[in-house]
Amino acid sequence: MESKYNPAEIEEKWQKTWAEQGLDRTSTDTSKPKFYALSMFPYPSGNLHIGHSRNYAIADVIARLKRMQGYRVLQPMGWDAFGLPAENAAIERGVPPAKWTYENIAHMKKQLGMLGLSIDWSREIATCSPDYYKWTQWIFLQFFQAGLAYQKEAAVNWDPIDQTVLANEQVDNEGKSWRSGAIVERKLLRQWFFKITAYAEELLKDLEQLTGWPDRVKLMQANWIGKSVGAYLEFPIVGSEEKIGVFTTRPDTVYGVTYVVLAPEHPLTKKVTKSKQKAAVEKFIKEVSAQSEIERTAEDKPKRGIPTGGQAINPFTGQKIPIWIADYVLYEYGTGAVMGVPAHDVRDFQFANQNQLPIQVVIVPPENVETFHEKPLQEAYTEPGTIVNSDRFDGMASVEAKGAIVQYAEEKGWGKARIQYRLRDWLISRQRYWGVPIPIIHCPNCGAVPVPEADLPVKLPEDVEFSGRGASPLAKLDRWVNVACPSCGTAAKRETDTMDTFIDSSWYFLRYPDANNDRQAFDPAKTNDWMPVDQYVGGIEHAILHLLYSRFFTKALRDRGLLNFDEPFKRLLTQGMVQATAYKNPVTGKYFPPESVDRSNPLDPDTGEALKVFYEKMSKSKYNGIPPEEVVGKYGADTGRMFVLFQAPPEKDLEWDDAGVEGQFRFLNRVWRMAVEFVEQPSAQKPEKSKTRSPLPPLKRGDSPLSKIEKDLRRAIHTAIKEITEDLEGEYQFNTAVAELMKLSNAMGEANCKDSPVYAEGIYTLVLLLAPFAPHIADELWHRLGNTESVHIQAWPKFEPEALIAEEITLVIQIMGKTKGTIQVPSQTTKEEQEKLARESELARRFIEGKEIKKAIVVPEKLVNFVIIP
């Protein structure tokens, strides 16, 4: 038997053994409680780097812990396999997308295998497989029948690089595409949408139940949904039957409205414009529409507007007020028109001042009702206050006036209460090839007709050409496009758009519990049994996108009677990125591979300029991605796992550090040596062999009571069990859990009782506690200790409370909050006894002699603080 720790050998051996024994298969023993551990499935880009593995290592530790704790655990894996890179590979290199994708999957699956993850591969799914996307199409049809999928013409985000439209969620705050980084353009197109807005209120409200989610993710979703409570009010147009509807959150300011503004795109613009203004208005609209979205909404840009010459009536005051159009009013939000209250809105104030529009104060600060009018307003007063100049509402508090004015408006028929959301419907069609075909046939007689269920899947044709230009390859494929209408038989055409790939990932977690079902998307009984996901692990970048869409899908499918729960992910852990050193020329922006530069003096090999050295997210383009093979080959997967778990708390970014990796390797070596020496030592107290799932194999204990050394070691052992279990069950502090493992190993090394059964208990416990983190070495050592079954099916150790009790404890003595020293006192004494012992101690007496003690503060088992009168 080799006595040196050889990770390459044992890792391969155990991975093979586990596979043969089916150790990673999902248990079907329903007498056990279930635990569904899920990592966000990867896009098969071709290569895994060590950054990805952090995600899987975290989920794997949790899955392995839960298995040892007696749960039946589902930890599946799959591939988010549709998407543009495959298509780009086809355009650039002529490789068919399917071939490219499946080859990448094969390679990445091998890489994942090296990490020793306890994944049930019998449930593997790939979203690009017809077995899977058949059901994506089926779900689309469910949505279509429920009125949740519809077509409309809308101004949409067009990505000029990827040649497709994008959903709002997929455009960042700089107006750039999430994928290509291109500035998106506005286009008016007829597209497919999912009616996610129908669930706006529930998506917002149910965030409250997600107590296992990080607050910031919930906050981001709440902001994205953007609920505003206010009123819809109508302003009749002078000389017309029509009215301008506006949404406002400040109905309490309606008596201060001095003008109304329409968005330039607003259809009423043409009707209200007087002939004198026509030319100027048209010119203005042309200028605005020529601007890009970002130009138009730039922060420091002055608000530009122009009068239409038309007038409206403020029904509350009966006054005639001018109608303007301005670029700061967004057509897409609310009604595309706003009421102007310059006295009480920052933007309106700025706009009114620029354009010499009147300002009417209707709310004043409650403390200076009398004097507020004496000076002209310097800025908008947006705080609550007392209502003035508002007829019957004068003197009312503005917060109360909100409701009163809305009620009054309802009585008079001028408007009503309204809740407005920022969330828009989800644009789901994409003008690309490598995605799920939308199962719709457009018939000249019947309109949009769903493909009958029996004809699913609508397969993606494989013999297509990729030019990379113009319309999607599907649109050019006549023999695929032309089809008879399923309803009336007339010559009709297939929908040639494919679905947003975020649809594929909005339900994959529902498929895993029943991944090989060829008759249903999933058997509701199985999915309802396993769902919701107990622990979901993934990147923060999906805080809105994937996580919001999945919540929407869950609720929509629940309402179709397919699911019996409201939320898909009970607990969410958003892990930080793994960063590595990147070398960049700050002038040219070019990155260099670390091996091409001198690390002590990094210079650009081409120009000789000094390079900037910094940590950045691992990526191919920055030459700083570390392939798992490199780490696994050098130190083994166990070391790699230990490092990413230890180096930083899971939600924080982590900096790759070669020296730190070596530190973990050293630690595993130390554990190895300790266990092997124990096995080889003849005098060691080996426990009886046991096949049972008892917390620990029963130890042979002598009759003699434990020595102090043994008691101290035992306390260290059980403290480690307690701390590590808490770290893994509560807030997921893998970094401190690993530190506890190290502490235990240090305590073992120092303990001078290698022949004691307590030492044996320590060895066994250390290996068991190590198992979720470093599964290979743990199983190898477990077997070397004489066990015949895997460490991973053993019961997780439980700490014994009495083992934690120390005989003596240290009490801190403070005088006026200043520490003066410590005394040793017996443990398990009362607060009063502790105070008495402290008071009588020589240490305290030195300070309190002859002084009056005002009071003594006792923190049990910790300190006694005397407050004295000097």
Place this chain on the structure above:
RNA sequence: GCUCCUGUAGCCCAACUGGAAGAAGGCGGUCGUCUCAAAAACGACAGGUUGUGAGUUCAAAUCUCACCAGGAGUACCA
């Protein structure tokens, strides 16, 4: 601009619900043991105003306020 997070030794990071100026663990550093030497291993050590300033408290890294620095989200949403 608004909202949120972070700020502890050369570096990464601990510190339970406020409770020791002995702050866990790791990396790096220094010194020693071992060795012909080195690596590995083992042992020992290393003066840090807990970003700054104020406040609350018997007691503050921990609570409050202001400021500084870094990061994230969001941005004319009416």
